[in-house]
Amino acid sequence: MTDLLLRGCVLPGRPRLVDIAIADGRITELLTHEPGVRAPAGERIDVGGRVVTPGLVEAHIHLDKALLSERLATGAESVLEAIRMVAEAKRGFTADDIRQRASRVLDMAIVAGTTAMRVHVEVDPIVGLMGMETLLALKQEYAPAIDLRLCAFAQEGILQTPGTEGLLRRALQMGADAVGGVPYNDRDADQHIDIVFGLAQAFNVDVDFHIDFFDEPAHMHIRKVIDRTHRTGWRGRVAVGHLSEASALPAVEQKELAEDLAKAGIGVISLPATDLYLMGRNDDINPPRGLAPIRRLLAADVPVALGTNNVRNPFTTVGTADLAHMAFLAAVAAHMGTPQDLRALVDCLTIYPARILRLPDYGIVPGCRADLVVWDCERLEEIVTAQPFRPWVIKNGRVTIEHERRLRPRWKEAK
Ligand SMILES: [Zn+2]
Incomplete structure (x- = not known):
């Protein structure tokens, strides 16, 4: 049973969106993302085509x-x-x-x-x-x-x-x-x-x-x-x-x-x-x-x-x-x-x-510890160039940080 499913992730070096399945604190599977498919999972997060890196x-x-x-x-x-x-x-x-x-x-x-x-x-x-x-x-x-x-x-x-x-x-x-x-x-x-x-x-x-x-x-x-x-x-x-x-x-x-x-x-x-x-x-x-x-x-x-x-x-x-x-x-x-x-x-x-630091089982492949960061960007380089915020952080397969932002450019509405 998957505890957590991250849907629609951009991973470094992979041309297509990926779903990351996590159970017992570890990554169990990387699946090619199929829109609309609902595999069973304790919790699912739609990452929406954002970049995901290891912690x-x-x-x-x-x-x-x-x-x-x-x-x-x-x-x-x-x-x-x-x-x-x-x-x-x-x-x-x-x-x-x-x-x-x-x-x-x-x-x-x-x-x-x-x-x-x-x-x-x-x-x-x-x-x-x-x-x-x-x-x-x-x-x-x-x-x-x-x-x-x-x-x-x-x-x-x-x-x-x-x-x-x-x-x-x-x-x-x-x-x-x-x-x-x-x-x-x-x-x-x-x-x-x-x-x-x-x-x-x-x-x-x-x-x-x-x-x-x-x-x-x-x-x-x-x-x-x-x-x-x-x-x-x-x-x-x-x-x-x-x-x-x-x-x-x-x-x-x-x-x-x-x-x-x-x-x-x-x-x-x-x-x-x-x-x-x-x-x-x-x-x-x-x-x-x-x-x-x-x-x-x-x-x-x-x-x-x-x-x-x-x-x-x-x-x-x-x-x-x-x-x-x-x-x-x-x-x-x-x-x-x-x-x-x-x-x-x-x-x-x-x-x-x-x-x-010789951290064991680090990375995004099956078997690795599920320590992950979701970045509010679509390209890996933007982590450096644009300093995006991080909507979700995951440690040992559990969401530790959920970060929402609300921006309303009211000056544009007034036009
Ligand atoms: Zn020092």
Whole structure:
């Protein structure tokens, strides 16, 4: 028995309309749409020739430090200033405060069609395990609408902030799904990277670094991460965010780096809102954009995700947690405007982040988990170009969001 039938869907790469049959949380069948045919189903939704994609996957977001702009007077002028400002604000965090801000962002993301996300949760002597405890509770509470994967993240460094390694260990014992570091914010980047890989091996979890987040290629810690990925056998289990410095390398070195990343199975998460906001501040004229070289990475078969990162805090003072905005930004900033580019950008919100997070049974074929988004558009590219709203979002085969809009152009009626 079909629980839910989505009628008349436009699916990427399929010339004809499709009906998607769903039972027990999974896609059971894709049927060629026949108008008027009424197959039995618990619930049927007439999608009306709109685009349907798998649920959006947010590969990189900070919920614990989101929505701080309301209590801070300014944004930051640099990455390190943003880290300092948030460290100061963090001293005033309470569990209830984190829960409320994180919930607001989760609610926004779910309306926008996000059905899975990796959350970087700060674990350090300032906030202790308060963020981890709060996010573990939210993971349960929000499970009917979104899968949360929690990455225990050492934003304040590990070696320069004694006690952090022990706290990371505790967070992993509590159930963190991944471990994350930030080698540029510590006194010995190599050792920092080794500690993070050591924890990943000890707890058998994936690794996610904030890395090389400056205008000039002065750090390039990514090379050490590639080396450690091979040595530990963590191929396919490592992701890096930002990687802005790579865009300042000569083209031939960018190409070599992209090939090395592909060989190591390392996913790259570009964070266009934060990268555009914080990079390029040292140049009075012609500032660089500071985005990872998305096109070159994709050309080398590196999985590239576009992530939100921060929502309204000193790192990024704007944001709604709608991933379609990140594709829009990348289309403009990374010069990706052809139909093929625009479709690739949709992949950067769906299949690539799903691969980076190693989500099982992701996609729109029979057997996959029924996590789906219906977009108010008829062509896939419009997801990027026109930012349509999403009338229905489905998680595990159940409708989680039904969104209606009513527009009445009264000025036209008056004519
Ligand atoms: Zn981040």
